[in-house]
Amino acid sequence: MKTRRIFPRLKDKRGGFLNFADYRKASNKVAYGFIVVFLLLFSFVAVFPIVFLFASSMKSVSEITGNTYTFWPQQWDFGKIGALWSRFDFGRYYLNTLVYVAGAVVCAVLFNSLLAYAVAVVKPFGYKVINVLVFLGYMVPTILNIFPLLQEIRAFGFLDPDHQSYLTFLPLWLGFGANAYYYMLFRDYFARLPKSLVEAASMDGASQLRVFTRVVLPLSRPIIGIVAIFAMTASYSDFLLPYCVLQSSNLQTVVVGIYNISNINPPLQMPDFLLLILLSVIPQIVIFLIFQRQIMNVGAGKGSKE
């Protein structure tokens, strides 16, 4: 049995660009040293700004406006985190974000897969035109046409500022149902499914919708997971459209809330504002640490699918 070491030896490295054979040479060992040093360096660069954010948000106003710079605050006042949280009712932003993300994920998976199925498997008349049109949407950012889009949404009555319900999220959610990238991911996946399965089901007299829900979807778990996680991170960070649509402060997501708070008058004290930013990133970090394996596998999967 192979035992796993916490600190494995280079001569056990079997695969990769440089393996045990290469590491017999001293010069390659030095090269390995560089690899580790570079990684340490990059990891530091990746983490440092977050530490800086934490340190700065804990400073007092006079430390920020003073003439000398210190990295760490002189005093730690963790009580102000709770005070600021309740002052801005930050929990509400999180609840809104949660609802927003949930709806976005459902719409992203449901509608894009439906269209992809229709195009890739059913292949109706004109499906090539659809492909080209969708590709157009892939190249051109949606927010480029935001003004006409907002007017459309408004014409449907979704933008009435009196709406205090999550119905206001509907146009934003549905927007995720028209995502060219997710559509293409689904389409490529479905195209690779064995044809015989679909044909067999159709022979049994099942309707297309039935084939889709009973046969195709259960086979598509991996791709559903990928799109779901993409949609999750994308909707969490989504800015311009929610910023324009979510006018009531009771409905705003964390990202929109932060941006709006940056504009209030009188402005917030700098450390307090940085603390709010910190509060806005902590959940993502926690979610990531819990689901790191799934998320990173998807991240890596992105490349091999393209």
Added chain:
Amino acid sequence: MIVPLALFAFFVWVPMGRNFLLSFQNNYFDQEFVGLANFAAIFADKTFLKALGNTFLYILFSILIGYLVPVFLGFLLSEVFHFAGIFRVLLYLPCMISGIAVVFLFSTMYGDSSTDLFNAIAIAMGGESHPWKGSTSLIIPLIVLAMTWRGAGSTALIYLSSFQSVDDSMYEAARMDGASPWQRFIRITAPSLKATLITLFVLQIISVFQVFYEPLVIGPKGGPLDSSMSLLLLSYLYAFEDFEHGRSAAVAMVLVLIIALFTLAYRLLLKVLSGEKIIKRRGKR
């Protein structure tokens, strides 16, 4: 199928078509056709010309700064033998932070007074303070740097899987032939990475066209002296600050044109490359 098609129509195609028409009209509500007046107006606007030039600067710097870092990171991650999991987590961490939080954070670090982070570091290392985001020549590289900080980890994972998908036996065969690591890299690693490299090159360029809230927040509003203004941000400001919907749409159409040209170039490139492959294969036979 009708429903998702309707969604695409509603969110993508109709607004795009409407914007196309709008670029020849005075504004959204009057819908009076004014010919090419909007285009004439934007090309007479110094800010637009500046933004047009900036677009290419953004592309240049995003390739210089943002393109190769993830390749390097991917290689390091594929080769490291100790604590590989921890390194992956640390490098991926910034990708989880929303773009808005990133720009506010970096905007603070790039501050131009001597008590802002970058200057504090420069002074601690015996240097002088610089204006950083207040500098017209540094602002775009700094914005790209912030974007790279956030995006490099996830792109690196894509390269990681490409590096890992290289067949070990090919390396083994090369070793047998006595090829140096450098030769191995050129002959085996680089070719098998080509497809990913090209795809991500294009994605990198597309992502530049999406630059919007980065200059809005860090600039701020495309500053200093419009030196970080992007076409998307300008289009937004025309519509929402100046109430010039027609001009906003005209800027959008210019951006669409640029994107279309890049897409064509990309397709052409793909054709040339795949053509090459066929010729090589024939040659081998």
Added chain:
Amino acid sequence: MKKLMMPMLSALLLTLASCGGGSSSKIVLKIGFWPEPNDTADVAMYETWAKRFMADNPQYEIQGMPYTYSTETVGQKYAVGALPDVWQTWFTEPGKLMEKNIIRSIDAQVKATGWDKAMDEAMKEELTFHGELYGIPRDGYGLGLLMNKRILGENGFLPEINGKYSIYNEDGSPAYPTSFAEIQAISEELVELDNVRGFLMYSANKNGGWVFSNMAWNYGATLEKKEGDRYKANLNDPAAVQALEWVKEMRVNGLLQEAVSSVYNDWYSHIGERVAFAVVGSDVLQNAKLLGEVSMDDLAFVPMPTGDGTHHYSLYGGTPFVFTKGVSDAKVEGILKFFSYIGRSPEKSENNLLAKKEGYEVAKRKNQPILPTIMPWKDGEFLQEAKKLEAQYINVNLPDYAPFFDAIESNKHPEEPALAQEMYAALDTAIQSVFTSLETANCSALLTTANTTLQNKLDESAR
């Protein structure tokens, strides 16, 4: 997971949709100048006022819709139809907002109340277009010179009287600087003595141009000239060039703040330790303490310095309330009535004065600095009562702030009449160019470029 999600989601939608309704036959007034929800004390105060108002006027329903004006959010709110019925803007804005059909005239409604006769003439004029009134002034501000007494005193620039640094000499004459040349002289010594910069000069977000226009006037410049019924840009007035030369010299010698792009909101983070002087509006002085945590006792507020030895103009403007286009006459009337319940109308009614008093009480409880204000109404019964009330609550050392407030009546100078924001943007560019190119900057050429930019915009808007 997905099977669960759909019914859950639709159930959620249904319940939320049903409680979102709740229509009433009352006329809803959406108030944009409502305090932000995190400001709980102020929200509670506004709620009291709203209750009082609705008890007397049951046909109306007040709805708070906090909105902070900024040039790009107004277009966004407008595009989605989410502007409140009434909101605050800046004094420079109503012209553009009227032209773009975003706000409505309230001429008839205001005239019916007679308030137009009580309004400060200068402010009324700035809110009148084509003979119709488009807004109600909330309060006024004038630009003045804020100085850090502690820094100046510690370095020997202010006399010490009874253990405190004073901005007056023993004989009562002013010991504070009154000209840009004096500020420069003090700054030069200060940077040697204490390593503190002299002056904070804004350069971004149009704030630089805004303050610079005032400085240029005090060098004797006229920035826009009337020709017929049009205005002609005159930014390269030799006096304006002199003012920019002063900025350049200060910058070259390292006497201004370090930053290249400074905005107005930087003042309260700089006036405590980093700079000795900053130009600030009289309406936000309390932020020195609230946001910068600088003691009001360390500061003093004096008239704008002069460049040519005669002019001490103070750019004078304020915050108007404006009404969104499409809001009904009945709503406008209701909102005007509401102004008398929040201390914002010129009526000497019980509720109006009570609201003013309550406002001061809340500020006092929150331990806020209370300073003199510039009220937008002409001398009359209400103003006298309001001033009396204010005097009871002022909690800063008045002699330190009196030089400004005593002189504002004679120093006040309205903003340039045509496209002021565009002018500020053009001037910002000139200032930033000076900051970035330093010795090589040609002030005259930069202002000529700014002038061309403004003139093009003026020509365009005349078309």
